[in-house]
Amino acid sequence: xxxxxxxxxxxxxxxxxxxxxxxxxxxxxxxxxxxxxxxxxxxxxxxxxxxxxxxxxxxxxxxxxxxxxxxxxxxxxxxxxxxxxxxxxxxxxxxxxxxxxxxxxxxxxxxxxxxxxxxxxxxxxxxxxxxxxxxxxxxxxxxxxxxxxxxxxxxxxxxxxxxxxxxxxxxxxxxxxxxxxxxxxxxxxxxxxxxxxxxxxxxxxxxxxxxxxxxxxxxxxxxxxxxxxxxxxxxxxxxxxxxxxxxxxxxxxxxxxxxxxxxxxxxxxxxxxxxxxxxxxxxxxxxxxxxxxxxxxxxxxxxxxxxxxxxxxxxxxxxxxxxxxxxxxxxxxxxxxxxxxxxxxxxxxxxxxx
Amino acid sequence: xxxxxxxxxxxxxxxxxxxxxxxxxxxxxxxxxxxxxxxxxxxxxxxxxxxxxxxxxxxxxxxxxxxxxxxxxxxxxxxxxxxxxxxxxxxxxxxxxxxxxxxxxxxxxxxxxxxxxxxxxxxxxxxxxxxxxxxxxxxxxxxxxxxxxxxxxxxxxxxxxxxxxxxxxxxxxxxxxxxxxxxxxxxxxxxxxxxxxxxxxxxxxxxxxxxxxxxxxxxxxxxxxxxxxxxxxxxxxxxxxxxxxxxxxxxxxxxxxxxxxxxxxxxxxxxxxxxxxxxxxxxxxxxxxxxxxxxxxxxxxxxxxxxxxxxxxxxxxxxxxxxxxxxxxxxxxxxxxxxxxxxxxxxxxxxxxx
Numbered sequence: 041x042x043x044x045x046x047x048x049x050x051x052x053x054x055x056x057x058x059x060x061x062x063x064x065x066x067x068x069x070x071x072x073x074x075x076x077x078x079x080x081x082x083x084x085x086x087x088x089x090x091x092x093x094x095x096x097x098x099x100x101x102x103x104x105x106x107x108x109x110x111x112x113x114x115x116x117x118x119x120x121x122x123x124x125x126x127x128x129x130x131x132x133x134x135x136x137x138x139x140x141x142x143x144x145x146x147x148x149x150x151x152x153x154x155x156x157x158x159x160x161x162x163x164x165x166x167x168x169x170x171x172x173x174x175x176x177x178x179x180x181x182x183x184x185x186x187x188x189x190x191x192x193x194x195x196x197x198x199x200x201x202x203x204x205x206x207x208x209x210x211x212x213x214x215x216x217x218x219x220x221x222x223x224x225x226x227x228x229x230x231x232x233x234x235x236x237x238x239x240x241x242x243x244x245x246x247x248x249x250x251x252x253x254x255x256x257x258x259x260x261x262x263x264x265x266x267x268x269x270x271x272x273x274x275x276x277x278x279x280x281x282x283x284x285x286x287x288x289x290x291x292x293x294x295x296x297x298x299x300x301x302x303x304x305x306x307x308x309x310x311x312x313x314x315x316x317x318x319x320x321x322x323x324x325x326x327x328x329x330x331x332x333x334x335x336x337x338x339x340x341x342x343x344x345x346x347x348x349x350x351x352x353x354x355x356x357x358x359x360x361x362x363x364x365x366x367x368x369x370x371x372x373x374x375x376x377x378x379x380x381x382x383x384x385x386x387x388x389x390x391x392x393x394x
Numbered sequence: 395x396x397x398x399x400x401x402x403x404x405x406x407x408x409x410x411x412x413x414x415x416x417x418x419x420x421x422x423x424x425x426x427x428x429x430x431x432x433x434x435x436x437x438x439x440x441x442x443x444x445x446x447x448x449x450x451x452x453x454x455x456x457x458x459x460x461x462x463x464x465x466x467x468x469x470x471x472x473x474x475x476x477x478x479x480x481x482x483x484x485x486x487x488x489x490x491x492x493x494x495x496x497x498x499x500x501x502x503x504x505x506x507x508x509x510x511x512x513x514x515x516x517x518x519x520x521x522x523x524x525x526x527x528x529x530x531x532x533x534x535x536x537x538x539x540x541x542x543x544x545x546x547x548x549x550x551x552x553x554x555x556x557x558x559x560x561x562x563x564x565x566x567x568x569x570x571x572x573x574x575x576x577x578x579x580x581x582x583x584x585x586x587x588x589x590x591x592x593x594x595x596x597x598x599x600x601x602x603x604x605x606x607x608x609x610x611x612x613x614x615x616x617x618x619x620x621x622x623x624x625x626x627x628x629x630x631x632x633x634x635x636x637x638x639x640x641x642x643x644x645x646x647x648x649x650x651x652x653x654x655x656x657x658x659x660x661x662x663x664x665x666x667x668x669x670x671x672x673x674x675x676x677x678x679x680x681x682x683x684x685x686x687x688x689x690x691x692x693x694x695x696x697x698x699x700x701x702x703x704x705x706x707x708x709x710x711x712x713x714x715x716x717x718x719x720x721x722x723x724x725x726x727x728x729x730x731x732x733x734x735x736x737x738x739x740x741x742x743x744x745x746x747x748x
Contacts, residue, residue, distance in 0.1 A: 178648075223633060225629055233545055258636045259634070259635065259639070260639050260643065262637060263637070263640040275630060278579040279633065281613065283613035286614030286638075287645075288641055289614065289618075294673055294676050298672050298673045301672075302669065304666065305668065307665040308663065308664070308667070309666060310662070311661040312663060312666065313662070314659065315653055315662065322648050
């Protein structure tokens with residue numbers, strides 16, 4: 041039997057804390073009985089819930105923490121109050137000490153990223169971490185990054201994101217050489233941001249061995265699955281992600297209203313119910329819950345704060361897949377090849393040319 | 395009877411040129427018999443089509459132009475080859491000479507904006523023009539700008555966009571004091587781009603009389619209709635717009651697939667057909683066809699290049715509404731109040747503070 045996968049959980053993160061985290065862990069554990077959990081949280085709240093989920097209790101070690109990071113805490117405040125001793129910090133720290141292979145938290149994104157950076161540090165040769173989202177497309181799924189770790193990115197950082205996202209696509213989708221596109225406005229080479237154009241030129245001039253660079257993509261190409269990995273800086277990436285979520289919600293609302301409007305449409309709904317269920321499942325944001333922090337010395341998964349047990353389990357599933365498919369090793373491997381390729385130097389030199 | 399509204403049309407713009415423009419003009423003319431068209435295009439192609447639409451022919455004057463701007467022309471190339479004499483240029487020029495109250499073109503966006511700027515010039519006290527899109531929301535419609543005229547915007551330019559978009563909302567939605575939000579990531583004041591935060595602070599400190607500033611909005615707030623006007627720079631705005639279009643298309647595809655999958659779902663579709671028709675109508679991109687160029691000395695409407703007659707008619711309807719509701723006068727009025735308010739000076743001063 042393969043060895044177990046140790047996953048650390050910040051039980052206090054999210055709108056519902058352990059009321060969602062522990063049942064979520066149960067759901068994931070049924071699917072992956074080889075997970076072992078390291079659970080961090082306040083014993084007064086967590087232990088009674090653990091008693092109701094003996095399977096999770098059996099498969100985990102619990103660690104009491106006095107401090108919980110508030111959902112509205114500013115990153116600096118979270119670091120000041122929660123460093124060393126909060127459930128969030130200690131879940132991340134377990135990755136640093138290699139007790140856990142990956143950490144999962146539904147806590148606030150800014151605090152989680154600040155603590156992850158502080159605790160795990162950025163990888164050598166990577167300037168900034170990114171948050172990668174899994175985006176459902178008409179072809180299956182794509183990876184989009186950065187969806188909000190940092191605002192702005194220069195050409196070198198965009199190429200870093202391409203490598204990180206490419207490694208994640210290899211780990212998650214089992215594609216040997218994923219296609220990567222740079223998010224831009226207009227597909228002609230002449231258009232768009234200077235740094236996006238520079239990154240595109242460099243990736244064409246010095247091809248990366250781990251991926252296929254496919255050129256620029258536009259906002260409407262993401263959902264069509266035009267490429268496996270969409271690279272952008274965090275401001276535009278976050279706006280794209282939230283806009284897509286908002287649009288899906290809006291259309292879901294139209295659909296519900298249309299179906300309950302007349303007797304005929306209600307009858308239609310009755311007959312087509314299984315089709316609607318399938319559609320709802322396709323559009324279910326819980327099924328693709330989990331932002332992956334890439335570029336740090338260790339993997340941290342951010343779950344939506346407002347999700348339920350099913351959604352939280354999806355974030356744990358993602359964490360599990362990332363470890364089983366050796367994401368960290370793939371990134372390390374790709375980075376070595378990348379620096380041999382000399383594209384980093386080329387990027388640096390060309391910045392001087394601008 | 396009210397006086398007629400003169401609208402100039404670039405008959406050669408778009409993927410289908412006059413084959414869509416002239417029938418589109420017919421559709422709009424039936425709805426608004428008080429339109430008079432100034433049609434610019436190649437006589438060999440346009441005149442035979444005009445003969446098939448006697449109503450349009452009757453209500454228009456035709457002007458032959460030797461040159462048509464290609465759909466893939468770069469802006470500089472279009473200016474070089476098409477200035478003074480192309481159908482696109484002459485449609486815009488008719489606005490400058492006040493023969494037309496507004497121009498409509500389905501030609502390529504970059505060329506149309508370059509020519510519009512060159513011909514009409516930017517308004518006094520406005521640094522850059524913007525493209526405003528009408529965005530269908532769960533509440534009705536909102537205006538989003540800039541969706542791609544320029545990349546990047548400083549605080550002053552964002553405030554300019556707020557004023558331009560606010561005036562358009564007053565003209566289009568008959569709201570006395572539209573609500574305006576700044577597109578950002580995260581809603582806390584501490585987050586987001588420096589220039590977005592500065593613009594937000596200035597609009598709070600020196601309220602504009604023509605609008606209500608509602609703070610930051612995120613990508614998913616746009617479709618919910620959280621504010622009447624969403625202000626952003628052109629890169630993020632274009633990506634948001636395209637991403638929403640792509641997501642709507644993607645979900646439409648899921649829905650069609652789900653409904654044709656089984657006999658039961660086909661029966662359901664039959665009963666719910668009118669509900670689906672209503673939904674399709676809600677999601678119909680043709681109904682909100684038309685990007686409005688704001689901030690120039692005259693209004694230019696950009697229609698989607700690939701639209702059909704119905705979609706082109708929607709762009710003409712929009713042009714008509716903009717004139718009937720005195721958009722230009724409203725912008726001019728708001729700008730006077732704005733400069734009296736002194737927010738421009740405040741913005742300038744605060745830039746020095748950063």
